[in-house]
Amino acid sequence: MSTTAETAPRSLSRRRMRVDGWRWTGRIFLAFMLLYTAVPMIWMLITSIKSGFAALQFPPQWWPDEPTLASYEKLLDPQNSVGQDFLRFFWNSLFVSTVTTILSVIVAVPAAYAFSRFSFPGRNFLFFAVLLRNMFPAVIFLVPLFILMRLLGLMNTHGSLILTYLTFGLPLAIWLLKGFYDNIPVQLEQAARIDGATRFQAFILIVMPLSTPGIIATAIYSFIGAWNEYIYAYTFLTKNDQLTLPVGIQRFFSENTTDFPGLMAASFMMSVPVVVLFLVLQRYFVRALTEGAVKH
Amino acid sequence: MAHVVLKDLVKSYGSFKAVNDVSLTVNDGEFVALVGPSGCGKTTTLNLVAGLVPITSGDIVIGDRVVNDLDPKDRDIAMVFQNYALYPQKSVYKNLAFPLQMRKLPRDEIDKKVKEAARVLDMTHLLERKPRELSGGQQQRVALGRALVRDPAVFLMDEPLSNLDAKLRVQMRSEIKRFHQDLKATIIYVTHDQLEAVTMADKMAVMNGGYLQQYDSPAQVFAHPVNMFVASFIGSPAMSLIPLQASTANGNAVLSSAEGWSFELSPRNARKVARATTRKVVLGARHSTIKLRNSAVPGAIPAKAYTVEPTGDVTFVQAFLSGAIVNISVPPNIAVAPDEQIWLEFDQERMHLFDGETEMALTAN
Numbered sequence: 001m002s003t004t005a006e007t008a009p010r011s012l013s014r015r016r017m018r019v020d021g022w023r024w025t026g027r028i029f030l031a032f033m034l035l036y037t038a039v040p041m042i043w044m045l046i047t048s049i050k051s052g053f054a055a056l057q058f059p060p061q062w063w064p065d066e067p068t069l070a071s072y073e074k075l076l077d078p079q080n081s082v083g084q085d086f087l088r089f090f091w092n093s094l095f096v097s098t099v100t101t102i103l104s105v106i107v108a109v110p111a112a113y114a115f116s117r118f119s120f121p122g123r124n125f126l127f128f129a130v131l132l133r134n135m136f137p138a139v140i141f142l143v144p145l146f147i148l149m150r151l152l153g154l155m156n157t158h159g160s161l162i163l164t165y166l167t168f169g170l171p172l173a174i175w176l177l178k179g180f181y182d183n184i185p186v187q188l189e190q191a192a193r194i195d196g197a198t199r200f201q202a203f204i205l206i207v208m209p210l211s212t213p214g215i216i217a218t219a220i221y222s223f224i225g226a227w228n229e230y231i232y233a234y235t236f237l238t239k240n241d242q243l244t245l246p247v248g249i250q251r252f253f254s255e256n257t258t259d260f261p262g263l264m265a266a267s268f269m270m271s272v273p274v275v276v277l278f279l280v281l282q283r284y285f286v287r288a289l290t291e292g293a294v295k296h
Numbered sequence: 297m298a299h300v301v302l303k304d305l306v307k308s309y310g311s312f313k314a315v316n317d318v319s320l321t322v323n324d325g326e327f328v329a330l331v332g333p334s335g336c337g338k339t340t341t342l343n344l345v346a347g348l349v350p351i352t353s354g355d356i357v358i359g360d361r362v363v364n365d366l367d368p369k370d371r372d373i374a375m376v377f378q379n380y381a382l383y384p385q386k387s388v389y390k391n392l393a394f395p396l397q398m399r400k401l402p403r404d405e406i407d408k409k410v411k412e413a414a415r416v417l418d419m420t421h422l423l424e425r426k427p428r429e430l431s432g433g434q435q436q437r438v439a440l441g442r443a444l445v446r447d448p449a450v451f452l453m454d455e456p457l458s459n460l461d462a463k464l465r466v467q468m469r470s471e472i473k474r475f476h477q478d479l480k481a482t483i484i485y486v487t488h489d490q491l492e493a494v495t496m497a498d499k500m501a502v503m504n505g506g507y508l509q510q511y512d513s514p515a516q517v518f519a520h521p522v523n524m525f526v527a528s529f530i531g532s533p534a535m536s537l538i539p540l541q542a543s544t545a546n547g548n549a550v551l552s553s554a555e556g557w558s559f560e561l562s563p564r565n566a567r568k569v570a571r572a573t574t575r576k577v578v579l580g581a582r583h584s585t586i587k588l589r590n591s592a593v594p595g596a597i598p599a600k601a602y603t604v605e606p607t608g609d610v611t612f613v614q615a616f617l618s619g620a621i622v623n624i625s626v627p628p629n630i631a632v633a634p635d636e637q638i639w640l641e642f643d644q645e646r647m648h649l650f651d652g653e654t655e656m657a658l659t660a661n
Contacts, residue, residue: 187381190348193368194375195442196398209385 041271048072048264055260071265086266088241089248094273096158096244097226100165104173104222105215107166112177113203117186127178130171138168138231146235160236161244165229169222176221180214181207213284220281224274245270298359298372298449298482299324300345305354307340314340316506317354322450322499325480327473329493332503333529338486341503342452345484347371359449369398371450374443378455380435382427388414388438389423395446413445433464440472444479453485457492469496490530494518502526524655527580527648533612533623536586538579539652540618542569551577553618557597562644568658569649576652579642583623587641588613588630596639601632615640 047055048071050064077083114120115127145164154160184207192202230246237243243251249266300322307315315337322328330338343349345356347368356363363371374395382391392413396406414420417437427435436456443451456472457465473496476483487493493500494514502509502517502525510522514530521527527535540551545558549566552558561569569577589596599615599622606628613624613632617640624640632638649658 185379185381187377187379188383190346190368191375191377191381191442192383192394192398193348194346194371194373195395195446196369198367198369201398206383 044264044267048261048268050261052259052261071259071261072269074262075265075269082262085240085248086269089243089245090269092158092242092248093227093245093270096161096165097223099158100162100169100226101219101222103162104166104169105219108170108173108177108218109208109211109215111170112174113181113207115174115178116181117189130174133167134171141167142231142235145232149236154236156237156239156242158242161226161229161233164232164236165222165226168229169225172225173218173222176218177211177214180211184210216281216284220277223277227270227274299326299357300450300482300484301355301357302341302345303355303357305341305344305356306352307337307344307349308352313506315344318503318506318508319354320501320508320511322482322484325482327476327481327483327485327496327498329497329500330484330486330503331490331493331500331529332488332509334488336503337506338488338501338503339454342375342454342484342486345450346373346375346452372448373450373452374446374448375452375454376439376443376456378458380427380439380459382435382438382442384427386426387423388419388425388427388430391427391438392423392441392445395442399446409445413441416444417441432460433468436460436464436468440475444475444481449482451481451483453483455487456485458487458489472496491532494530500530502529504529520657521580521648522657524578524580524650524657527650527657531582533583533625535580535582535648536617536620536622537650538581538618538620538622540577540579542572542575542577551579553597555618559595559597559642564660565644565647565649567660571658572649572651572653574651574653577658578650578652578655580648580650581622581642582646583612583625585643585646586622586624587643588624588626588632589639589641590630590632592639593641596641599638599640601634601636601638604632604634613638 046062046064049067049069050061051066051068051070054061054064054066074080074082075086078087115123145167149155149160149163152160154163188206188210189199189202192206193199197205228246229244230250233244233247237247240251245266249263249270302318302320305315305318306313318337318341320328330341332338340349344351345358347363347366351364358371358373383394386394389410392410393406396409401409410423411420414423417440419434419437419441422430422434422438427438430438436459439456443453453472457468460468469492472485475481476496485493485497497514499512500514500517501511504525510517510526512520517526517530521530521535524537528537538553540553543550543552543558545560549561549569550558551561551569587596592598597617599617601613601615602621603614605612605614609628610625611628611630611632613626615622615624615638622640626632650656651658
């Protein structure tokens with residue numbers, strides 16, 4: 001009796017200390033990671049509201065003496081040439097990314113469903129063939145795809161980019177969605193079919209609503225992939241009025257002496273759609289990631 | 297309601313035959329349980345009847361139609377699944393309405409039928425809830441409601457009670473039985489629990505390894521199992537099956553054990569044993585037909601008690617005889633201790649005899 005009474009509180013406090021030690025290590029690590037990701041963003045934001053002269057000062061102004069939105073006004077003004085270019089690049093990126101997203105969802109949903117539900121000859125082979133594409137770095141396909149696009153007469157068109165982004169995005173989208181369909185009990189469809197639905201109706205009325213989070217997650221992945229892509233856009237497009245944002249920003253601003261506040265303002269605005277997407281859809285997104293992982 | 301006929305039904309996956317030449321008739325309004333251990337083909341058989349899995353060969357008749365190639369939706373069946381398969385995004389009301397909507401009934405009729413089903417199953421207050429907000433028993437009830445709201449020709453139930461806790465299971469068991477009596481519904485019910493089959497069904501089809509072993513009323517299956525599998529599967533605790541050798545001594549048929557003991561057979565049992573293909577015979581005895589003695593009496597066989605399990609109104613004793621486990625039930629006032637010497641008496645009238653080679657029951661005529 002006496003021994004347990006003596007040892008119990010001591011072991012308890014020792015355990016708490018150990019837990020606290022780990023917890024603090026974790027907190028410090030997380031704080032460091034937060035700084036690591038947030039500081040460049042914050043610096044981007046601060047620089048974007050400086051004047052061109054203030055941006056180049058050393059030691060730097062941690063907070064601009066005269067904050068100004070001049071760079072944003074310039075970029076968003078359709079009257080001057082900088083604004084015209086920026087808005088056109090923005091539109092081009094939006095167009096390419098949106099079409100890529102829509103197409104990849106349209107193709108990935110039935111493909112993933114088929115991989116999940118049907119057994120057909122070569123199913124496993126096809127599924128891994130789909131993934132094989134993702135084992136190689138993107139650059140390897142640059143020259144072959146360049147030649148292919150030229151043969152297809154798609155050089156200098158947005159179609160070339162959409163087609164290319166689909167080859168990157170689809171495997172991942174199919175993989176992600178298949179995990180989703182795997183977790184939807186097949187009995188739900190069977191019940192629907194017995195209740196009077198055709199196989200297609202069972203899919204549309206029962207399975208589709210349940211897989212909405214997965215479809216949203218897939219769509220976000222595709223969109224971000226296409227939105228940020230640089231190297232293919234840089235290679236396939238040469239005409240100034242077709243450039244997408246990543247290439248456009250880089251080209252546009254390095255031609256003259258670099259306007260850092262302008263560059264940062266453009267970069268910031270480029271990140272806005274992605275951030276908005278995340279904020280609006282993060283609820284589904286998190287659910288999607290966990291739902292694919294845990295079987296219940 | 298309608299009758300269901302399965303004729304030489306086969307389902308194979310590659311070289312593996314999940315269902316093997318199963319033929320049986322379910323009469324109009326009959327409650328038939330498909331029972332067997334897991335992997336015996338009972339659920340596959342049900343899925344074949346439902347049309348969820350295409351048949352390899354044979355015929356399925358529901359009512360007067362051969363439904364072999366019909367879609368599930370055109371077979372006029374309803375099914376209750378083991379995991380209920382309620383549509384998680386729909387409210388209880390919409391779950392119940394779904395089969396009616398799919399059949400394009402007018403909205404006011406749907407409303408009437410859904411409310412009627414909810415009233416019958418006592419869940420009117422749950423109609424607006426989502427399935428995840430219900431308890432297991434309530435979910436089960438909704439699943440049942442979704443099946444009966446449409447008034448189908450046949451109800452198919454795939455282990456509907458196995459996800460419930462023991463108490464609820466017993467309660468739902470009597471509710472389903474009551475439901476069958478009230479509706480005079482044709483029901484095919486799959487279960488691995490022989491007790492469910494025995495208590496609920498008019499007839500039970502015992503399956504093993506894709507084959508139909510026996511199809512008869514529970515009382516018949518219990519009293520006259522056709523082979524050793526059925527004998528050991530139906531009844532709890534299981535029937536004891538003791539391998540013995542048949543021989544003749546002084547002109548009388550005798551069964552003897554490698555352990556040295558033997559006993560003489562009655563004339564009727566001797567006739568049965570005479571029909572065995574070899575000398576190997578298996579003695580089958582249900583726990584309640586074996587008498588346990590604390591001292592030696594003529595004809596009783598010596599054994600050692602292995603475990604003693606009092607359950608309150610009856611005590612189960614396990615012993616080893618000829619290498620087989622023997623279950624005996626005794627009144628609670630009889631004191632037996634583990635490792636104690638006991639003597640067992642078999643009832644000649646109520647014992648079962650099986651051919652040790654073919655495992656089939658031996659009959660006198």
